[in-house]
Amino acid sequence: xxxxxxxxxxxxxxYLFSTIAKKVKEYQDSHPEANIIRMGIGDVTLPLPKxxxxxxxxxxxxxxxxxxxxxxxxxxxxPFLREAIATHDFQTRGISIQxxxxxxxxxxxxxxxxxxxxxxxxxxxxxxxxxxxxYVDTNVMAGRTGxxxxxxxxxxxxxxxxxxxxxxxxxxKEEVDLIYLCFPNNPTGAVAxxxxxxxxxxxxxxxxxxxxxxxxxxxxIRDPSIPHSIYEVSGAEEVSVEFRSYSKTAGFTGTRCAxxxxxxxxxxxxxxxxxxxxxxxxxxxxxxxxxxxxxxxQKAAAAIYTEEGKRQVQANIDYYLENARIIRxxxxxxxxxxxxxxxxxxxxxxxxxxxxxxxxxxxxKAQVVVTPGSGFGRCGEGYIRISAYNSRQNVLExxxxxxxxxxxx
Numbered sequence: 001x002x003x004x005x006x007x008x009x010x011x012x013x014x015y016l017f018s019t020i021a022k023k024v025k026e027y028q029d030s031h032p033e034a035n036i037i038r039m040g041i042g043d044v045t046l047p048l049p050k051x052x053x054x055x056x057x058x059x060x061x062x063x064x065x066x067x068x069x070x071x072x073x074x075x076x077x078x079p080f081l082r083e084a085i086a087t088h089d090f091q092t093r094g095i096s097i098q099x100x101x102x103x104x105x106x107x108x109x110x111x112x113x114x115x116x117x118x119x120x121x122x123x124x125x126x127x128x129x130x131x132x133x134x135y136v137d138t139n140v141m142a143g144r145t146g147x148x149x150x151x152x153x154x155x156x157x158x159x160x161x162x163x164x165x166x167x168x169x170x171x172x173k174e175e176v177d178l179i180y181l182c183f184p185n186n187p188t189g190a191v192a193x194x195x196x197x198x199x200x201x202x203x204x205x206x207x208x209x210x211x212x213x214x215x216x217x218x219x220x221i222r223d224p225s226i227p228h229s230i231y232e233v234s235g236a237e238e239v240s241v242e243f244r245s246y247s248k249t250a251g252f253t254g255t256r257c258a259x260x261x262x263x264x265x266x267x268x269x270x271x272x273x274x275x276x277x278x279x280x281x282x283x284x285x286x287x288x289x290x291x292x293x294x295x296x297x298q299k300a301a302a303a304i305y306t307e308e309g310k311r312q313v314q315a316n317i318d319y320y321l322e323n324a325r326i327i328r329x330x331x332x333x334x335x336x337x338x339x340x341x342x343x344x345x346x347x348x349x350x351x352x353x354x355x356x357x358x359x360x361x362x363x364x365k366a367q368v369v370v371t372p373g374s375g376f377g378r379c380g381e382g383y384i385r386i387s388a389y390n391s392r393q394n395v396l397e398x399x400x401x402x403x404x405x406x407x408x409x
Contacts, residue, residue, distance in 0.1 A: 005141065005143075007140060007141055007142065007143040007145075008141060010140050010145065010146075010147055010148060010153070011137060011140055011141070011148075012148040012151075012153075016133050016371070016375040016376070017040070017041050017371075019375070020040050020041070020359075020369065020371065020372075020375075021041075023359075023360075023363070024036060024038070024363065024369055027363055027364070031367075034367045035367060036363075036367045036368075036369060037367065037368050037369065037390070037394045037397060037398045037401075038369045038390070039327075039368060039369055039370055039386050039387050039390055039394075039395075039398055040369040040370050040371040040385075040387060041371070041387065042186070042248065042345065042346065042387045042389055043253050043389055044247070044248060044251045044253050044316075044320075044389050045389055045390055045391055046251055046316045046319060046320075047251065048250065048251045048252070048255070048300065049250060049251070049303070049304070049309055049312035049313055049316065050308075050312060051303040051304070051306055051308045051309035051312055052250060052251075052300040052301070052303045052304060052309065052312075053300070054303065055299045055300045055302065055303035056255075056296050056297070056299060056300040056303075058299060059295055059296030059297075059298075059299035059300065060296050062295070062296075062299075063295065063296065070295040072291065072292065073292045073293075073295055073298075074292065075286055075287045075290055075291060075292045076100075076102075076103050076104065076283065076286060076287070076292075077102065077103065077104025077259065077292070077293065077298060078104075078295070078298050079099065080298075080302055081104055081298045081301055081302045082099040082100070082102045082104065082259075083099045084302050084305040085099070085102050085244075085259060085305075086098055086099045086101075086102060087305075088305045089229075089244065090229065090231065090261075093228065093229065093232060094232075095229060095231045095232060096237075097231060097237075097261055097263065098264075100264075101261055101262055101263050101264060101279060102259050102260075102261055103259060103260045103261075103262065103282060103283070103286050104257065104258075104259045104292070104293050104298060104301075105257075105258050105259060105260060105286075105290065105293065106256040106257065106258065106290075106293055107245065107247065107256050107257075107258050108214065108216045108243045108244065108245035108247070108258040108260075109134055110258075111243050111258065111260045112132075112134055112135060112138075112180075112212065112214055112243050113134045113137075113138040114138075114285070114289075115212060115241065115260070115282070116138055116139055116142055116144075116178070117142070117285060118268075118278065118281050118282065118285060119177075119178060119268075120271075121142070121143060121144060122144075123144070123177040123178050124157060124174075124175065124176040124177045124178070125139055125144060125155075125156055125157065125176065125177070125178045125179075125180075126156070126157040126158075126159055126172055126176040126178070126179045126180065127156055127157070127158060127159065127180045128158075128159045128161050128169060128180065128181065128182065128185070128377075129152075129158040129159060129160050129161060129376075129377035129378055129379040129380075130161060130187050130188060130373060130376030130377040130379050130380035130383075131180070131376055131377050132182060132186050132187070132214070132376070133375070133376065135180040135212075136153065136156070139156070140153060150378075151374075151377070151378045152377075152378060157172055157174065157176050158377070158378075159172065160379050161185070161188060161190070161379055162379055163337075163339075163350070166190060166339075167185060167188040167189075167190035167339055167348070168183075168185075168190055168191075168192050168193075168196050170196075170199065171199060171200055171203035175207045175209075176207070176209060177207075177208075177209050177210070178209065178210055178212065179200070179203075179204065179209055179210070179211045179212065180212050180214070181200065181211055181212070181213050181214065181230075182213075182214035182215075182216070183197075183213075183214075183215070183217075184217040184218070184220055184221060184340070184343050184344035184346075185340075185344070185346075186214075186216070186217065186346060187346055187348060187371065187373065187376045187380070187385040188339050188340060188346070188348040188385075189339050189340015189341055189342075189343075189344035189345075189346040189347060189348050190339055190340060190344075190348070191221065191223065191226045191343045191344065192226070192227075193225065193226065194225070194226075194227050194232070194233065197227055197230055197232075197233045197236075198233050198234075201230070201233045201234075201235050201236045201239060201240070202235075204239035204240070205235060205238070205239055208267070208269065209239065210239060210240070210241065210266070210268060210278075211230065211236075211239055211240040211241070212240075212241050212243070213230040213240050213241065213242045213243065214243045215228070215229060215230070215242055215243060215244055216243065216244065216245040216247070216248060216258075217248060217344055217345065217346075218244070219248070219249040219313070219317055220248075220317060220320075220321060220343055220344050220345055221343045222321070222342065222343055223342075223343055226343060229242060230242055231261075231263075237263040237265045237266070238263075238265045238266060238267055239266065239267070240263075240266070241260065241261065241262050241263075241266065241278070241282075242260070242261040243258070243259075243260050243261075244258060244259050244260075244261070245258040246258060246301055246304065248345065248389075249304070249313060249317070250301075250304050250309075250313050250316070251316065252297075252300075252301070255297050255300065256293065256297065257293050257297050257298065257300075257301045260282070262278055262279040262282045262283075263279065264277070264279050266278040266279065268281075319392075320345050320388045320389060321341075321342075321345070321388070322392075323345075323388035323389075323390060323392060323395045324340070324341035324342070324344070324345055324346075324347055324388035325341060325342070326392075326395055326396065326399060327341060327347045327386050327388060327395060327399060328340070328341035328342070328347050330399040330402070330403065331347065331349050331386070331399075331402075334402070334403060334406055334409060335409075336349045336350055336351060336409075337349075337350045338350070341388070345387065345388040345389060346385055346386070346387060346388070347385070347386045347387075347388070348373070348383055348384075348385055349370075349383060349384050349385070349386060350382060350383055351382060351383060351384055351409075352382050353382065354374075354381070354382075355372035355373045355374035355375070355380065355381055355382065355383060355384060356372045356374065356375075358370075358372065358384055359371075359372040359384065361408075362384075362402065362405075365405055365408070366398070366401040366402050366404075366405055367401070368398045368401055368402060370384040370385065370386050371384060371385040371386075371387070372384060373385060
């Protein structure tokens with residue numbers, strides 16, 4: 001008899017954004033005339049930079065000629081892209097990451113979800129709260145948690161990110177083995193200072209732990225004192241894996257390209273306490289379960305690092321950050337304290353009300369979709385997340401609609 005993985009039944013509910021999509025569809029079906037503005041899911045709206053489009057076309061044209069056709073490529077990514085990443089994203093910042101420590105993939109969501117496969121079943125895991133749901137759900141599916149009780153999974157250590165600590169948690173008092181961190185943070189938009197990251201790196205060294213550092217939004221950092229990579233902290237290459245994405249940086253949500261950095265210096269251990277190469281383990285997993293990102297997409301990604309590509313990517317990010325500024329200032333003016341929106345495309349808005357009720361209120365009264373904070377964890381209750389990924393016209397219209405509800409908010 002074929003049997004299912006029993007751990008799937010522990011999942012608290014459907015994936016957060018699937019729930020939002022279902023609610024929005026139900027509302028749209030019953031109000032077909034409504035002009036809904038979606039400011040919930042963080043999907044980009046601007047087209048790919050022109051430099052990327054040109055490179056994309058060139059890659060496709062190469063596939064049309066027998067002389068330049070590409071079949072299976074290296075699963076880890078083509079050298080031209082891996083070398084560009086190592087040079088421009090790390091070495092220019094004084095970080096000694098090398099091309100063979102970089103693994104190109106089809107998305108940071110996939111990599112952050114898949115990376116847990118490399119570790120023992122009984123490790124102790126720490127996750128932020130609020131948290132990007134993928135970190136939690138994939139470990140639930142893998143059987144590393146107990147049941148869902150009081151809006152949390154038994155067996156996980158939750159790192160509470162609150163207004164009091166600026167939404168940047170400190171290391172826990174107890175010992176954990178695997179730590180998920182995300183800065184600039186999704187969903188809160190908070191950033192971690194160098195001193196705060198140093199504290200985490202020191203903790204990981206002291207407890208022989210590993211940090212999985214999600215830096216998908218690093219391109220939005222404008223404060224020069226804020227690290228773009230955890231590897232800017234001394235010793236981080238021995239205790240950290242970093243995830244990056246081209247989705248929000250350059251609009252690759254529909255074309256899928258990202259990468260993970262696994263330094264050769266990272267130390268993990270087998271059951272006998274002997275050091276094992278995590279880089280080699282991820283390479284084996286990557287080559288076994290993944291056949292690589294398509295050649296034209298990697299050509300397009302490499303164009304990001306040209307001078308023209310850098311300017312065009314920066315222009316898109318500036319556009320979204322201006323949207324974020326508008327949202328943050330308007331929500332503040334309505335009496336809602338905000339975090340994020342300056343070094344991040346997300347604005348974390350304190351409403352002081354039930355998150356899903358506030359979601360329903362904005363959808364029903366303003367036809368504006370946001371993300372309820374409680375969907376990211378217990379500490380998200382009383383908050384909503386607003387995304388700056390939209391047209392300027394839609395952002396202004398959404399803020400105007402919400403402002404007209406001031407007396408009812």
